[in-house]
Amino acid sequence: MSGVDRATLPAPVEKGIVHHLAVDSFTDSHEEILQLKRLFSRERRRFSGIILDVTFDHFLLVHWNQFSDESPETFINRTHRTLLDNRHFMPPIMKRVVSLLVQHEILLSYRSLDGVQHALDRIGERFSRKVPLAGSLAEIRANYNQIESGFLAFFPELHRRFGNGMFTPRD
Numbered sequence: 001m002s003g004v005d006r007a008t009l010p011a012p013v014e015k016g017i018v019h020h021l022a023v024d025s026f027t028d029s030h031e032e033i034l035q036l037k038r039l040f041s042r043e044r045r046r047f048s049g050i051i052l053d054v055t056f057d058h059f060l061l062v063h064w065n066q067f068s069d070e071s072p073e074t075f076i077n078r079t080h081r082t083l084l085d086n087r088h089f090m091p092p093i094m095k096r097v098v099s100l101l102v103q104h105e106i107l108l109s110y111r112s113l114d115g116v117q118h119a120l121d122r123i124g125e126r127f128s129r130k131v132p133l134a135g136s137l138a139e140i141r142a143n144y145n146q147i148e149s150g151f152l153a154f155f156p157e158l159h160r161r162f163g164n165g166m167f168t169p170r171d
Contacts, residue, residue, distance in 0.1 A: 004091050013089055023162050032154040039143040044132045051136050052147070054119050057110040059151040067159060076107050113137060 006014055027033055028049065037048040044051065064072045080102045087095050101107065109115030117137040124133030140147065 004089065009089055013086065019162065023158065026161065027154075027158065030154060030157075032150050036143075036147055036150040039146060040136075040139055044136055044139060047131055047133055047136075050123060050133065051120060051140065054110065054116050054123070055140055055147055056151050056155070057107065058113065058116050059148055060155065061108070061111045062148075063152065063155075067155070073108065076105075079107075113140065116140065 006017065009017070033049075033052065036052055037045060040048040040051065060067070061072055068075065083098045084102060087098060090098065106115075106119060109118065114137075117140075120133040120136055124131050
């Protein structure tokens with residue numbers, strides 16, 4: 001986390017960072033994810049992890065009831081409160097991103113593919129150089145069923161391994 005001395009963070013915040021890094025490492029090396037990345041054009045493949053991350057948020061909302069008895073709105077509102085309550089630990093750019101995320105209810109906008117593309121467009125704008133995230137919706141649509149199948153194969157494994165009560169689980 002750039003701009004923050006992690007040694008000064010409270011133990012629960014540091015534990016959350018370590019957990020997040022473990023999830024990222026597991027995801028980035030998972031065979032299902034590596035196969036899905038190959039679906040994207042040569043131009044976008046380098047950024048396919050970002051595209052898949054946001055698209056997986058879409059599929060999580062589409063299939064939410066398979067993973068939680070809690071509503072996505074309740075979960076996201078609780079997440080927003082946690083983020084806002086802990087802004088003082090964040091570097092300035094992250095504070096800005098969190099404020100926009102909450103103010104515009106960006107996570108719930110991922111229910112639609114238009115919301116996914118809007119998010120990818122905004123992410124692309126944050127890079128100092130041009131990245132091919134704008135217009136990636138055509139590739140998502142072209143591979144929608146394969147990406148959805150990949151999500152449904154991958155996410156339950158991720159959830160079993162790292163969920164730790166993230167959701168109110170389904171019995």
